[in-house]
Amino acid sequence: SSSINGHDEL
């Protein structure tokens, strides 16, 4: 699930 602000990468 991608996070609220869309940054699901490190």
Next chain:
Amino acid sequence: MNIFRLAGDMTHLISVLVLLLKIYATKSCSGISLKTQELYAIVFVTRYLDLFTDFISLYNTVMKLVFIGSSLAIVWCMRYHRVVRRSYDRELDTFRYWILLGVSFILALVLHEKFTLQEVFWAFSIYLEAVAILPQLVLLQRSGNVDNLAGQYVFFLGAYRAFYILNWIYRYLTEQRFTRWISCVSGLVQTALYADFFYYYFISWKNNAKLQLPA
């Protein structure tokens, strides 16, 4: 999560562990640029502002804590550990990194996904990460042949972003609306900066010689 991104994160983790091992085992940080380490600490702190607000996965949270913790530990060690700090090449590590901070911040104010504090800092951290290695590359150049742990550290650090580029290509091909231009362009610049280092690293590995960077 895809194999390229996992490989990238693991390679990134290895680069940090190699560095911590070098400093802890040899109680020396010769050949390591404190300025690059400080820039990386800023990269992680400004990128993971959503650490406590956005929960993506246990993996994501744990890795963020590891990267923030290890980068701050390395900076602390190189600055304050009474034995380690003596081996810091202060007179060689003179890269004016305020320029990198300034340019990255101005660029983030102009180019970002959304004009919010978190997004501007996120873009800042992406741009800063692309150039954070410069003080380290300059230090390697100045100190001539590197001891192999410093060279391995830079090698893994460069390899991690190369894996991320494969990850972005993969996600672009498999996820309809995947566009991360800021990360992709910045990641390409970052990997390109390592290109010449990779070349000399490969040559030295092939000739089984010590890594000699042209001064």
